[in-house]
Amino acid sequence: MFEEAQYFAPVAAQEDGSVVVELASSHPGFADPVYRARRNAIAALALNYRPGTPIPEAEYTEQEHEVWAAVARELAVKHAKYATAEYLAGAERLGLPRERIPQLEEVSRLLEPLTGFRYLPAAGLVPLRDFYGVLADGFFHSTQYIRHHSVPFYTPEPDVVHEVIGHANALASDRYAALYRLAGQAARRVESEQALEFVSKVFWFTLEFGVMREAGELRAYGAGILSSYGEVEEFRGMDIRPLDLAAMGTTEYDITKYQDVLFCAESLEHLEDVVGGFWATCDDDAIAKLAAARV
């Protein structure tokens, strides 16, 4: 019920120009034709988007704004208990609306004066090289749809709650934003698909699912944990391992389940030294050596 996953529904552009989001039969919105029509329209906005123009506004229902309000309220309580101080300071600086879903253009307007980051609309899964590459330029690809209102605390795919509450609060921190940019530079620098995948896995185990020791307690800074109503209560009981580039870059994970292996930084400086330092300099050779050391 409270599980969250990171699986994107496939999006298909039809010959007549319409767009269809292929929700799985297990998706809570599968049998709701009104929700599905809205999902298709929101995906079409992203597919027709031209960079440099304002992001078209997504239409949401009152029920959907209420979903946002309920989830934002609950997550704020959990963040106070479980998020790192740097993440909480980012959330405070950003000041996302609590009562309604912000449009992505509004998120950009709040974020850009703080760290230069702006949002770009994504219909669904963005190819790894594009998704990570544009981080180097201060752009973050984001879905615009919200989970189905019948199960407000569950989503089988990364929705606007994950993208905005999870990521934008982190992107509002100068220090986390710098790490996102370094991940983008690394993705641009590496050439092989294997090296790119290694870079993306290090991102997964840090900026998506990273945890950190703070004043003797385990706190989360990863957007995947901090946007999940269930996972944010569970992460302290997972298999917590020390920050280790070779392990993070090669550990397999299941995107449909709670992450049961997490990597812990001893401090923000530690994360910056190890992971920031890696992204700042890594190339295909260095990554091949790290990966080989694990086998």
Ligand SMILES: [Fe+2]
């Ligand atoms: Fe994410």
